[in-house]
Structure formats: C-alpha cells, structure tokens
Amino acid sequence: MDQNRAPIYEALERFRKMRIVPFDVPGHKRGRGNPELVQLLGQQCVGIDINSMKPLDNLCHPVSVIQEAEELAADAFGAYHAFLMVGGTTSAVQTMILSCCKQGDKIILPRNVHRSAINALVLCGAVPVYVNPKTDHELGISLGMEIEDVKSAIEGNPDAKAILVNNPTYYGVCSALEEIVRLGHEHGMKVLVDEAHGTHFYFGRNMPITAMKAGADMASVSMHKSGGSLTQSSFLLIGENMNKGYVRQIINLTQTTSASYLLLSSLDISRRNLALRGEEAFEKVEYLASYARNEINRIGGYYAYGPELINKNSIYDFDVTKLSIHTLDIGLAGIEVYDILRDEYDIQIEFGDLGNILAYISVGDRKQDIERLVTALADIKRRYAKDKTGLMSNEYINPKVILSPQESFYADKESLPIRETVNRVCSEFVMCYPPGIPILAPGELITGDIIDYIIYAKEKGCSITGPEDANINYLNVIKEEG
Amino acid sequence: MDLWFNDEHTDSVKLSIKVEKQVFSAQSEEQRIDVLETREFGKILAVDGDIMLTQKDEFIYHELLVHVPMAVNPSIKEVLVIGGGDGGVVRELVKYDSIEIIDVVEIDPLLVEVCSKYLPEMANSLNDPRVHMYHEDGVRFIRSLNDEYDLIIIDSPNPYGAGEGLFTREFYGLCYKALHEDGIMINQHESPFYTDEAYMVQRMHERIIRSFPIVKVYQGFIPSYPSGHWLFGFASKRFHPLNDIQDNRWNMLGIETRYYATRLHKGIFALPVYVERLLKDAE
Numbered sequence: 104m105d106q107n108r109a110p111i112y113e114a115l116e117r118f119r120k121m122r123i124v125p126f127d128v129p130g131h132k133r134g135r136g137n138p139e140l141v142q143l144l145g146q147q148c149v150g151i152d153i154n155s156m157k158p159l160d161n162l163c164h165p166v167s168v169i170q171e172a173e174e175l176a177a178d179a180f181g182a183y184h185a186f187l188m189v190g191g192t193t194s195a196v197q198t199m200i201l202s203c204c205k206q207g208d209k210i211i212l213p214r215n216v217h218r219s220a221i222n223a224l225v226l227c228g229a230v231p232v233y234v235n236p237k238t239d240h241e242l243g244i245s246l247g248m249e250i251e252d253v254k255s256a257i258e259g260n261p262d263a264k265a266i267l268v269n270n271p272t273y274y275g276v277c278s279a280l281e282e283i284v285r286l287g288h289e290h291g292m293k294v295l296v297d298e299a300h301g302t303h304f305y306f307g308r309n310m311p312i313t314a315m316k317a318g319a320d321m322a323s324v325s326m327h328k329s330g331g332s333l334t335q336s337s338f339l340l341i342g343e344n345m346n347k348g349y350v351r352q353i354i355n356l357t358q359t360t361s362a363s364y365l366l367l368s369s370l371d372i373s374r375r376n377l378a379l380r381g382e383e384a385f386e387k388v389e390y391l392a393s394y395a396r397n398e399i400n401r402i403g404g405y406y407a408y409g410p411e412l413i414n415k416n417s418i419y420d421f422d423v424t425k426l427s428i429h430t431l432d433i434g435l436a437g438i439e440v441y442d443i444l445r446d447e448y449d450i451q452i453e454f455g456d457l458g459n460i461l462a463y464i465s466v467g468d469r470k471q472d473i474e475r476l477v478t479a480l481a482d483i484k485r486r487y488a489k490d491k492t493g494l495m496s497n498e499y500i501n502p503k504v505i506l507s508p509q510e511s512f513y514a515d516k517e518s519l520p521i522r523e524t525v526n527r528v529c530s531e532f533v534m535c536y537p538p539g540i541p542i543l544a545p546g547e548l549i550t551g552d553i554i555d556y557i558i559y560a561k562e563k564g565c566s567i568t569g570p571e572d573a574n575i576n577y578l579n580v581i582k583e584e585g
Numbered sequence: 586m587d588l589w590f591n592d593e594h595t596d597s598v599k600l601s602i603k604v605e606k607q608v609f610s611a612q613s614e615e616q617r618i619d620v621l622e623t624r625e626f627g628k629i630l631a632v633d634g635d636i637m638l639t640q641k642d643e644f645i646y647h648e649l650l651v652h653v654p655m656a657v658n659p660s661i662k663e664v665l666v667i668g669g670g671d672g673g674v675v676r677e678l679v680k681y682d683s684i685e686i687i688d689v690v691e692i693d694p695l696l697v698e699v700c701s702k703y704l705p706e707m708a709n710s711l712n713d714p715r716v717h718m719y720h721e722d723g724v725r726f727i728r729s730l731n732d733e734y735d736l737i738i739i740d741s742p743n744p745y746g747a748g749e750g751l752f753t754r755e756f757y758g759l760c761y762k763a764l765h766e767d768g769i770m771i772n773q774h775e776s777p778f779y780t781d782e783a784y785m786v787q788r789m790h791e792r793i794i795r796s797f798p799i800v801k802v803y804q805g806f807i808p809s810y811p812s813g814h815w816l817f818g819f820a821s822k823r824f825h826p827l828n829d830i831q832d833n834r835w836n837m838l839g840i841e842t843r844y845y846a847t848r849l850h851k852g853i854f855a856l857p858v859y860v861e862r863l864l865k866d867a868e
Binding site: 401477478479486 | 722749750753759
C-alpha cells in the first residue's frame, strides 16, 4: 500500500477548502463561538474539530477514509487489521480483554499489568490468574514472565481463555513473546499484548520482536507515546484469527460516538510519518539514549541500565530507547530525584519509583536537552548524595487473590484506617502513578508488608491513586459477615 | 541598494540597520551564522538572525566580562571561557601576562572559523599559546570538573537557543564545583528592560544565588543589544566585587581599555531602582 497517503488528513484538507456552512455540532462552529479557545489552540486546530459526516466517515462504522486509514495502519504494522482508538491505550487494552473473556472466564496475566487491564476484569467479570513476574532485586524493577511460570500457569489452568503480556514493560524489559504465543496457541488460548511502550518496535531497526510479528492475536499500541500522535490516541491491532466485526462491536460498547478528528488525523499523520521516516527517527532516539546512558554512568553512583541485563528469559530482550536509571546508590529514592529535577532544575521526567527514574527519550529530543538532564543528575549527586541505608527498594509482593475483581468491586464494603486493614480483602485499587501498576487490586488480601510499602511510598512523595480516600488514610475493604 | 537587517528585540520592537553587503552566510550543525557589513556598526556577526556582536560596540561587552573580575583578583591564572568562539573575551584576557591557561569551550567550530576570517581583530587572540579550544557543549565540558579554575566567564548567546543549558541551575552548580575555593564566575545576564528578558534576568539571578555565597549584578550600555541596557553577573566564593577591588594593583598593570576603568567599576554596581527591585523579587 502507498504509505505516503494519509486519507483522514487529506479528507480534512478537502473539507477545509469546501467552506461548508456548519449547522451541526460542535457548537463552537470552527471556533467562532469561543474566541478564547481559538486564542489558546489556534484556528488551524479548532477548524478541524468537527463532527463525523459523510465526507469524513464515522469511527463507529468506517466505510471510507477512516477505513482506508485503518488499512494503511494495518499494513504499516503488519497486522490483519488496525483500529483507530480515541479513548487512550486504556480502551485498547480493555477491548482486548472484553473481546476474549466473558463472566467467569480465566485470563493469565502478570501482576504488574496496567490498571486498565484489571479494570477490564471488573467490567467483564473475568478471573485473573497471576503469574509472578521476576524481580531484579538489585534494581528493584519487575521483569518479564519466565517461560516456566507461564507454562505452569497454563497447565494449572487449561480452561483459561487468554494470556496477557506486557511487552515491553515501562522499564524496557521484553518477554519471550514468540514462545509465549506458541504455548498459548497450543492450548487454545488467545495471546494479547499490552504494547503501550512498544510502538517503535514496528519501525526501528534491530528492535525487539513486535506482537504482530510474534503471531499474537491482539496488541495495544500507544501511538501517543513513542509514535508521536496526540495524547489519548492509540491503535488496536489484531491478527487473522480474530473476528474483526466482533472486536468492532466490543469497541463500540464504550467508545464515544463523537470521535475527535484531531486525534484521528494525528494517528493518520503519525502512522505515515513512522512508515516513511520511522527507522531514521528511532535510530536517533537510540543514539541519544545510549549516549545519555554512557554519560550518566560516567558520573558514578547512578546506574543507567541497558541491554547488558538481557538473560534470554525474564529479560528476554531490552528496549534500548528507554532511559531507566537506578538511583539508590547515591542515597536517593527515584521519586526524590524525580521531584528535585522538576522543582529545582525545571526538568520533568516520566516517573520515579522507589529505586529508579525513567526519562522518556523520543524523536522530539535534542542533544542539548540530554546534556541538561545529565548535568542536572551530576549536580544532584554533588548536592544531595548520602548514605543509602534505610532506603527501600521496590518489591514485588505476591498478591493473594480472594475474590474476582468484579465481585469485590461491587461487594458491600467498609472504610477502615489503613493500619487496621491487615488480613482484610481490599475492594479498590491502590497504585503509584505513574507507572500505574497496582500495589493492591480489588479482591486481594491486604498484608502488613503491603501497608508498610504504601506508607513508605507515600512518605517518599509518590503520588498514590486509586482509593476513594484521596489521602490514603483509609482503605475500602469487603465487609465481613456478622 | 536598500537592504536592511532587522534585529527583533521583542515581538513588537526591532532595530533596523542598513546593510552594505552580506559578507557571509551559512548554516552550521548548531546554528545559522551571518556576517553583515554595515556603515554605522561595521561588521555585524548574527547568529540565528540575532545580533551577537558588532565591531562598533563589542569592546564594551567584552571588557566588562573580563576586567571586572581581574581587578578584584589580579592573581587569576586559570580561566575557562564558555562560548566566546569569536575571541572577544580572549582578546581581553591575553592582555594579562599573569594568566597561564585559557580554556575556551565553543560548541561550533564554524563560528570560530568565520570570526578568524572576518573579525580577526578579535579572533587572532585565539592563536595565543595559552589558549586551548574545545569544540564541545559547555554543559558537558563542565560536568566532570572539580577545583580547576580561578575564573569562569560565561559568554553565552540568548537563553532560548542552543545555549539554553548555560542558563540553568545545574550549570551554575557545576561551575561552582569547577572553581577553586576563591573562584569567580562572570556571566552575561541579559537585559532588565523588556518583559521577557527581565523575567529571564530574575530566573538567572535566582539560580545563581542558590549556588554562590556572593552574588552581585552590574551593568553596561551596549547600543546594539535589545534596549541597550545590559546586565552582568558577578558570583564568587570569597571575593566581594567592591570591597575587594585592587585598584592600585590593577592600574599598575597598565592594561589598555576603552570602556573599563577602576573608577567606573565602583559605579556599575549601582543599579537603577527598578532593576534592584527586579533582582530583590527574585531573591
């Protein structure tokens, strides 16, 4: 297919020239009714904030330009079909699960999934079978699933309908995707891949294998992360064993009927850009990230880790565009470095957890900004380095699932002071954000270790979200009989 | 020939200078560099469309960067210049026989080449044997240094382009680390007049006072720069720019200048009230 085409963008250009008189929504009518909005976003932008209509197709049931854009995207990503998503990668992950699991069905997944995956279980009533992701104890990051663990989860739950894989993780760790797909298919399970952080795998050279190449059935790709499209836009990719019409129906259960053309056109243009120039762009990103890694490791104290971690199992492969840095050896928690960078150096990075920070490197970065980041890290070490005793590293706490996420979410609950919740069943999420991976999910047993962890993370300045009580002094637990 | 160069001072203010001819123009990896011949200002060096210096008034800027710290500590031996590939700062520095090392970190080799061809009265100084030129990002250069220099001069372009990193807290912090225990850092400190630059003045001042115990600001008048009213920063670990000035010793050196004098030195730290307030607010 001709990847120079961008059908939605082209349709919008034609539409602009036609100077159609709008007697339809949106009511701002190309911005005329809201000059302050035009001032903020610009005429170009509000001028294409328009509604679905015949020349522009309709995302709920694409027949013309959106359909073409989907076909071009499928071609670019090597998928059987691609859906344009406007509800974030969250909506793509939820669609994957809702397409494969019904009430009571089992799904095998690592516990360090994004909240969107467990939210989907609340929606459809599927039951999670967690595979313990391996943890690197030095770095305190959770890794991929080991093949042996996936195998035993499959053998213990041959009736499971699907396996969900995080690939890569936020930190850039990849699992043995082909092997997991083979195992899953052998046992009649669908293999779903949360590829939110892996858009560039489809275009860069020498990148880890992509979900579609590995034969996965569905993959959620955050175009707005490494792909360059607008926030909230995303692709859902499917393989040939999926029923495209059924997946579309699932999407339409929760997707808006007024999809934004800003998001749709940004997907269209970004896909074209990646198909035409992606390889070159990601080569630059790779260069910047590895330059930064070398420079940071020269400072001493920090450890910017890279492909040397690969062990062909729990770290099957590593995404070299990721710049993850271990900070505990200078005596600071990752979240502390994250805060200092923003408050004192005007540098915003992606996230900090207890032991690491992640700086997101992309096509938009300049060498001089990398120099600033590295220099700021050197200065932070000069000013703040101290002994590391007393610092806690991230730990994977193996959850005990007592009830399904759905049952516990809707069960009668009570609110208790956090210290008094030990040995009770949690009915809500608790997570550090970012990366948005739950410490507790609905239906899991609360333990003393978990409470200590939450309180420590809060003290260090992690932003903890999920519970009804925004201050996290109370947690909702399931009411006990009598 | 009615050819005019417009230097935008703000979005709505510009300085127009009639150009006799364009002497040079090229895009380097870092920036666009132009040399223009004008009747009033002589040759003009423009980077990314902004005036960097003119032959007519560059002496004011360069003398203020160099002689102020040298009169406070005439024993300075090791000097680092960040930026300054045009050689203007170095031309003033090589007037001191006591200086032993002048390291110049200029990221853009093309700038040096262009200046040595078209502005040799400044750039020839770079051939002095005490000068070592490094074509590197200043931010990167400073990162690994510890206790190396008596004086660091930050001759940076404006804070919005390639030189952005030279206006940051981390950079000033690492300059502190790279200086000896009685070291001095001098920086061009933008103009206090127009709104955007005035905000930048505050930001820079706020960042420098967090790194150095003694921080003072002084001023000069450079007609070709936006508003003409320009500030400079004096940040130091031990020396106070007024209390510690060594007038006699400096005057005995017989350094030839056109703008700087020790009697002027005492006046340039006296700032207009609105500028004092601007700085005070930043503290």
